[in-house]
Amino acid sequence: MKRIQKMSPHLSNKIAAGEVIESPASVIKELVENSIDANSTQIQVEIEGGGRRSLKISDNGDGIHPDDIPLIFERHATSKLLKDEDLSHIASLGFRGEALASIAAVSKVQLLSRVMALPTGFKIQLLRGETFHQETIAANPGTTLIIEDLFYNLPGRKKFLKSEKSLNRDIHEVMNHFALSHPDIQFNYVNEGRLIFNTPGGNDLPGVIYTLYGRELFEHLLAFETQIGDVQITGYASDLGYYRGNRSLQYLFVNRRYVENRILLDSLNEAYRALIPGHKFPVFFLYLSVDPGVVDVNVHPSKLVVKIEGEEGIGLELSGTFREELYRKESHSRGVIAKEPTPPANAPREISTETIQPPLYDQLSLKETRGVKERQEIQTLSRHILDRNQEAARDKYQVFRNLNYVGQVLGTYLIFEKERAVFFIDQHAAHEKILYEGFMKRYATDSLDSQGLVTPEILGLSHEEIRLIENRMQDFSRFGYDLEIFGPSDLLVRGIPSLFTLDQAKTLLVELLDNYRQEDYRYEKLTEEAIIQHSCKKAIKGNSRIEPLEVEKLLEDLMTLEDPLTCPHGRPLIVELSSRELEKIFYRIQR
Template identity: 35%
Template sequence: MTQPNKSMNEEQLAGHEGDDVLTSSVPEQIHPVVTEAHTLPEPKRIQRLSPQVSDKIAAGEVVERPAAVIKELVENAIDAGSTRIVVEVEQGGKKYIRVTDNGCGMNPEDVPLAFERHATSKVASIDDLVSLRTLGFRGEALSSIAAVSYLELTTRRQKDEEGLHMTLAGGRETDRRATSAAHGTTVVVKDLFFNTPARLKFMKSAASEAAYISDLMTKLALSHPGISFQFVLDKRLVFKTPGDDKVFSAAYATLERGLTRSLFEFSFENELVKVTGWASKIDYTRGNRNYQMTFVNGRYVKSRMTLDAIQYAYQGLLPGSRFPAVLLYLEIQPDACDVNIHPQKTEIKFEREDALRNFLSVELKRALEQRQQVPVKSFVAKPAFEPGPSAPVPALDSFNRPKSHTESPYNGINIRRDSSSSGTESTLGSDTKLNSVTGTKTESVSDTKTNLVTGTHTDSVTGTDLDPETDPSAISVTGTNSKNVPVTQTSNVSRESGSSYGGRDFTKHSEPIRFDSTLLENLVIPETRFAGLEEAARPTETAPTETLYDSARYVGQLFKSFLMYEKENHILLIDQHAAHEKILYARMKRDYERREVVRQLLVEPILIECDQATALLLGERSETLEKIGFTLEPFGETDFILREVPMLFDVPGTKRFFEQLKDKESAHELRAAAQKPIEDRLMSMACKAAVKSNDALTPFEAAQLIKELRTLESPYTCPHGRPLVVRMERQEIEKKFLRT
């Protein structure tokens, strides 16, 4: 209610008893709507759109470009039970598209009805939408295509003596007659968007549209390898698939040869889904995810969930800017997914998405670990690829696999023997060791250096390792004594210069160089991205039954940076820094994952300023953020105060995390984003602690390095995804000597 004008005294108010004083005393400018004339426009009448207008509007959603026309027509051909489909395109599909199939054909009486909106033979009731087995079901494709083009359709059922030919222009029928034709259906689309100049104006060049069509045809051919696809572009055959129901055959016909030589097959299933597919080894990578394709019940779909699963499976195997190729085929109950989201039917939602993501990630990673992921290097300009897919190698039971040094806490690197160290026979610094083979004792020399990997000591004059369990003259990966000669005692050797193996004098260090293991005691990786799921099947710490390093003979150290091994008809070159870095990273990560979440209190709390939408998002995800290790408190209506963060998070990294928070659509993406900075910090710590280039290693040190690599899940790449071992074939070396 409006209050009286304060300038009015009590007498004035008393003189207006019975009047509407409170209203009349208000200045006129407070009610401009009442005092000023304001004319409103006359509302337009609601009317029903004509079929021509409504069809063109609908066509804009379904027929986005020529590739969309081909997608709808080919999917209809697939639903008709075709075994052979021919697609012909000219000028990027803008002038001419022809799709021919040998399917069941159409009933002549149904042909005119097929060009009406929402007319279909694939769905009859609402219940049919939850049990779809066909690619098409919306009943919009033919009417939308016909509305914006000149269209011809010829069809005949196998039992009919003659077929039917029908032509339309802009959605209107212009001709219908009987004709002779092979059984099946042929659809010709000419002058696409001839009656919608606005859409035609923004069409890309013929070459660009042809590229979209080629990509689409590749996906369609891979989605149904049992159908023979023939793709003709501007009267030139692009590819033809055999239709033998083999994915590899379709991939070989449609994809580049370098990829097909690197593919290997995998399959696994549970009560939710049956998964088959082909994936590339690490010798083939791409700069984008274009070759990561997902097919659900024979339909190509775009799914962020499957991309996340693939990324997790290849984590640590490829550099961050490179991506693998994966053809992923899922067979799932139709009522467990929904494709009725967009007219193009490429988006999909899964009923139990978190469970599917976890299962795909773990099993695909296990399939990768069962194969030796080692790039083959050649002297020629182009890289040589390994032959086709190899037979799967069963995973080694965790109880039978070689024991890893990662099973024990990491105590750092000691590259110098402490002269005052002493202890029992099991202590690395002891002066006397018990030979486990002969039972005799071995005396240590006076001038030794400490093994960079294990802490054992080495003669500084000869460079031979003093561990009696290993013969330095014939060292192998397994560390066994090839000569089986008992070593009873070693004489002391002294040298004035004090120089050590490889010309380096490690005795000059006043203190051992160690990585402080106490740094790990209070640090922790937050809950993994797959934790907390009912169907969680956590990855096990298993290693392949066989590795490339088995039975390899040590040759020597190259440039004080690479370890050279000989095996059968090839040479292995191992980056010593990358190998040691991978071992240390595996230890550190394991230690983190075994501890509870530890938070660090910020000295100066961070103010998180949000708009209304982001504030609601933070409030919704507060429980997930708390589990990860962030402590947030409301500060005003939309802002928050951050008081605690997970260990290993710094202030800049924390700010970046919350800036990107609004882009994370699920709790899974939230956990993954929080895990990334911690993994980066672990990689940095492992890199700094590992042996470097120009560090001379003894044969025993090299053997111990390889021995630990054999126990890792992925012993062929460093934590950053770069290869730590390459293989050179004997034949390539012989070529350089003209011995081929």
């Protein structure tokens, strides 16, 4: 390993400044990155008190030479990046030479290290960045850092830190990222003395996924490998029989670094659209290998958000390839083999790259599809309504006229009779659609209402986020936020969109920020998504009783809608079962 040197001030100024150390999770991120950079094959992380009380990171890497001791905790002292040109070709993870300095300034630090070449190691202890103890010790090669009482001298920061539970959640996520991005390293993660995971190492990525997420998910994974232009893409993705309620299991790694890139993730989600239920999300572990020169990692101080040259094109092609693969899988399982054999551990199924034509049902806007059989049933039942509407488009309200309410079943479906048919309305979907169109109309005509908070909330954000908000103040107020910048890292929230609860409004604010970080975000699309989500949460839940009077009102409202036939996610909200179909079900007639 190279020895530590100070960078030129010219270079250090070039590097995105910013608070590296925002939370225990970010400390762990920096320290584990250091261990990785030091060629470790085993890294152990031990946490107490959400990382605020203590953090211990031990590795079996190259170690630090005792002659470098005076430089370790110096700002901009690094062994990793010394020439200006290096900045555009960053291969190692750390590159700012300020992590240890920043951490030492806000905590009590002990550092133990030994290089292989020397018979002994050293231990130093620091407080407020000043060394107060140093000794020679016997130790195995490698480095251990113990950080205690993080932010002890920054009471302000401590106050804005999240609950221990959410600190642990963030740390866990950071550890997941490392385990997934470095299957060659054996990670051992212990929290409050409890082993959380111990990955196998030895480049066994399937083994890592199995260790982190268990068998259920593992058995639904498809392996893939493809090349788009100069970008090598490999990874695992869930098949159509497995999905999650949010995007949290959608991972992207570029050159073995966990990153966020909406464009690529969105395009992968797009590949599953209409193949799994709306509001559900596939799982993927996507690994891109690209020339470091085409990745801009310096976008954000936390080094998470990257831009990749040509990412739109890559996303499009990736989405297309994926969709074909998924169709292919789907059409196979419709054949003789109803159930595929369980793959042996550590060997997810391969999918080849040959392509097939998407089946016709892609043209139908039916989204609820757990299995093919179920899909076909839904298709038969709702075809009448959608077809009738599509070809004729004469009177989309016709179906709702003169419906005779029979009752509610399963606490969710309203049953009606008319002429020689039975009609089912999904009460949740119907109500959701009514709310949705209402909101959209209000939003289109003017801005959303704001609701003042009795006690304004102070949100602690990063400098960069505060700057973003400052630049987007108009967008936020159009949305119904009443915000005031209260310092370099504090935001005063005086009012929130009246559509939302405070918690939702805070989440949305952060989501908006994430989106604004991308240059090509689409404000309108985002707004629509937020409104869909909100309508969904606010709508009458499935599984609740409804009075006949409310049913009447629901029908009336449906007849005022622009599009009364599908829910905001595109699923049918009314389904018809003709007497003929009933007769078929009872075999009173043949086909």
